Amino acid sequence: MSVIDDVTAELARLPGIGRKTATRLAFFLLRQPKGSIERLAGALQALGTRVAPCAVCGAWSEVNPCEICADPRRDTGTVCVVEEASDIGAVERTGEYRGVYHVLGGHLSPLDGVGPDDLRIAQLKARVANGSGVREVILATNPSMEGEVTATYVRGVLGPLGVRVTRIALGLPVGGDLEYADGLTIARALTARREMAE
């Protein structure tokens, strides 16, 4: 197999990149100025060798514990539980959250063989139980069927610990359109309606 075929095959493993796109990308790279390919290869090499999960929260990081867990200005008494490390960026960009995180590494999915032991649920329990002063656990798993099931399961696991457990609010997205929202979202938004001050 030629090097071009090799690169094409590796790129085609990426989600959303088919065989033709992979070929196009390989030839695009060959046409770039000297050093471009090496920069990409070097960045990927660093990704594979220098990035590992944070021992505390499970987020991908070059340092251990990660920058958020090690930041003294973060409130370690509030733990936001997310499915994937990539979800942290979405919450961080709001600039509204000053607590820390806990990455589950996915959601419960019996059909795919993903049970509680495959997620970092035991680590979350230990983190909340060991007297580290956690006051609140915010369950920010996805608003999908699997995310809801996972949130419900984690809520049950944390029950005996007496910690406050909350679920991120479900409703209509800001800037969304009621006409195009799905029925389940509207139903949730109706159920979670709140008093409106005059």
Next chain:
Amino acid sequence: MSVIDDVTAELARLPGIGRKTATRLAFFLLRQPKGSIERLAGALQALGTRVAPCAVCGAWSEVNPCEICADPRRDTGTVCVVEEASDIGAVERTGEYRGVYHVLGGHLSPLDGVGPDDLRIAQLKARVANGSGVREVILATNPSMEGEVTATYVRGVLGPLGVRVTRIALGLPVGGDLEYADGLTIARALTARREMAE
């Protein structure tokens, strides 16, 4: 800048890959089994170091001259002229062509500052002129405005040499791209090639 940001920035340079897709790809790679990232990085490293243009035809190759130019079963008397090295694969997959190739490296595009000297036209002229026994030059530039202009220009350059010059048939959709055409269309277009007046 973190390694993840670095990989994201490098991936986002690729055509068709935006910032969000690049981030998604970086996290996808981190979740893959051990060694996956290294394989991709290694393949790219090899692409950057081991692949270079063939001195004869200009195609990307790990050997020089390339496998097609070095193949004694290929008819070196017929030269198929293409815009990009990536177009060769499209013609090869038809299984209909037994000649060799010449890569121009693009098309004439005065607005983008691409003139005759930026393409491998002088090399083509030398290749046809130097008594190497080239009987026919098939112009297989893209069936686009620029491809037609380029074909016409090359035809003019080859005129004094007295070689037979043909143009790949317009069975290809006008405005299309050779790289993405299906094999049957390319095969038909090759068979129906016609003489090109000076």
